[in-house]
Amino acid sequence: MHKEIDQLISWLQQSNDFYLNEKVAVKNIPNEGKGIVLLDGQIRRNEIVISIPSTHQINFNSVLYHISKFNSNINVPHITHSGEEQDKISHMYDEPRVKAYNIFTTESLLKMSSFQLLSLYILAEWIFLPKWSSNTIDSYWKPFFNVWPKIDDLKSIPAIWENSNISQYKLLLPFLTSDSENHCQRLNNLISHDWAVIQPILEEWLLLFDIQYNIEDVYEDYLHVYFIINSRCLYSEIPLKKEDIASKFTLVPYVDFINHSAEMDRFCFPKIEYTHANISDVGQFVIRGGPYTYKIPNEQILFNYGPHSNDFLLNEYGFTLPTNSWNYLDITYIINDIIGNDNDVTKYLKTNDYWGEYTINQDGFNYRATVALSLFVTKDYQRVDKLILGYMSEDYFANKIVNITTEILNNLLLEYQQKNDALINLDTYNETDPCFYNLSNIYKGHVDMLTDVKNKL
Numbered sequence: 441m442h443k444e445i446d447q448l449i450s451w452l453q454q455s456n457d458f459y460l461n462e463k464v465a466v467k468n469i470p471n472e473g474k475g476i477v478l479l480d481g482q483i484r485r486n487e488i489v490i491s492i493p494s495t496h497q498i499n500f501n502s503v504l505y506h507i508s509k510f511n512s513n514i515n516v517p518h519i520t521h522s523g524e525e526q527d528k529i530s531h532m533y534d535e536p537r538v539k540a541y542n543i544f545t546t547e548s549l550l551k552m553s554s555f556q557l558l559s560l561y562i563l564a565e566w567i568f569l570p571k572w573s574s575n576t577i578d579s580y581w582k583p584f585f586n587v588w589p590k591i592d593d594l595k596s597i598p599a600i601w602e603n604s605n606i607s608q609y610k611l612l613l614p615f616l617t618s619d620s621e622n623h624c625q626r627l628n629n630l631i632s633h634d635w636a637v638i639q640p641i642l643e644e645w646l647l648l649f650d651i652q653y654n655i656e657d658v659y660e661d662y663l664h665v666y667f668i669i670n671s672r673c674l675y676s677e678i679p680l681k682k683e684d685i686a687s688k689f690t691l692v693p694y695v696d697f698i699n700h701s702a703e704m705d706r707f708c709f710p711k712i713e714y715t716h717a718n719i720s721d722v723g724q725f726v727i728r729g730g731p732y733t734y735k736i737p738n739e740q741i742l743f744n745y746g747p748h749s750n751d752f753l754l755n756e757y758g759f760t761l762p763t764n765s766w767n768y769l770d771i772t773y774i775i776n777d778i779i780g781n782d783n784d785v786t787k788y789l790k791t792n793d794y795w796g797e798y799t800i801n802q803d804g805f806n807y808r809a810t811v812a813l814s815l816f817v818t819k820d821y822q823r824v825d826k827l828i829l830g831y832m833s834e835d836y837f838a839n840k841i842v843n844i845t846t847e848i849l850n851n852l853l854l855e856y857q858q859k860n861d862a863l864i865n866l867d868t869y870n871e872t873d874p875c876f877y878n879l880s881n882i883y884k885g886h887v888d889m890l891t892d893v894k895n896k897l
């Protein structure tokens with residue numbers, strides 16, 4: 441690993457705008473992959489830990505810029521390459537990217553989303569280029585690619601179990617919680633939609649170049665690249681994608697070694713700083729120290745990826761936390777099942793915009809669920825009107841709905857205990873395998889949360 445990290449740093453040092461605080465370094469962290477740790481000294485609030493220029497970030501703008509080097513028809517003012525170098529490269533007879541990127545037009549690139557363009561471009565530069573050039577040409581991004589996780593490091597992600605033809609973990613799909621199942625389904629839709637957009641281009645490349653590779657292999661690489669992007673992208677304004685929130689991200693070397701902490705506003709924080717005009721207008725990506733002062737050698741430098749439950753973390757990133765205060769359960773399907781046959785209650789909830797989005801978290805049933813259950817149990821429309829308007833407190837209904845809420849909690853507790861027992865009884869069960877461990881951890885998180893809520897009723 442050291443050699444690859446050193447090469448990454450040398451590559452970043454090509455830019456005078458790169459900065460790495462000498463008090464930190466990359467280390468292997470048990471069960472977390474690579475991470476950044478404090479070597480010695482202190483890191484205080486606002487101190488810069490890492491600062492990465494836009495020249496070394498992969499995002500919609502920088503990809504357009506790099507593709508345009510090989511295709512002089514790609515022209516986006518202030519973003520793409522112009523002039524001499526482009527002409528020089530487009531006449532290089534042994535540069536396969538001239539032929540490969542020649543199939544693009546400015547319009548065809550601009551209409552792609554960031555996910556589509558980046559997965560296509562990374563496949564080209566990382567997977568295809570060595571094959572197209574018989575390993576004679578290296579991508580500019582090679583030092584960055586070299587430190588990314590292998591497909592095995594991402595094996596815990598349920599959408600990979602589902603979509604990869606070679607995943608050994610398909611048998612775990614029925615063990616997903618309902619929240620994970622829904623999340624996984626959302627990702628499946630995105631994955632197949634983006635694949636439908638880029639597959640014809642990849643097939644054209646397979647026809648253009650005589651390499652020993654087929655579209656099924658490329659699809660496995662696509663899944664790998666898709667989840668590298670998904671698990672490492674950082675929010676950033678992308679001037680060309682102002683209207684498309686899902687496209688507003690950038691990949692930032694070194695910063696993407698930082699692991700997640702569930703605590704918000706304590707550890708480091710990211711900030712985009714605009715120092716001077718640069719090739720892509722995306723800005724310098726800076727990580728600064730938060731309120732917590734780092735002073736213990738080997739302590740991990742962390743930041744918060746967002747207020748994410750274990751179901752979310754598993755699906756997007758392939759890991760879970762042993763304790764996670766952001767865990768919650770969507771119980772809409774349960775409450776809809778209970779009250780769905782009562783037409784008057786259903787009509788009232790729909791009319792008043794209280795139909796659906798029922799959840800339980802560590803604080804208990806959410807307000808929407810309390811309103812729905814209170815009405816279903818009491819049929820006291822007048823008092824529920826007041827509850828909705830805030831003229832009455834939930835306490836009035838607490839005793840009245842305690843039986844139904846206890847029953848919901850008991851059923852869920854039983855379901856997770858049974859799921860865990862069934863998981864442990866699988867022939868292939870292996871508690872050290874993260875795929876099994878993460879599922880058990882999700883069940884345990886839900887059981888702990890539900891038990892706490894039950895004890896507080």
Ligand SMILES: C[S@@+](CC[C@H](N)C(=O)[O-])C[C@H]1O[C@@H](n2cnc3c(N)ncnc32)[C@H](O)[C@@H]1O
Pocket residue numbers: 471472473474475587588589671672696697698699700701756757758759760761
């Ligand atoms: C942005 S990367 C962080 C660097 C990564 N560990 C690596 O080896 O390159 C996000 C990935 O790190 C891992 N990760 C991040 N935070 C973690 C945590 N608290 N526990 C376990 N794994 C974590 C997950 O595999 C996740 O997909």
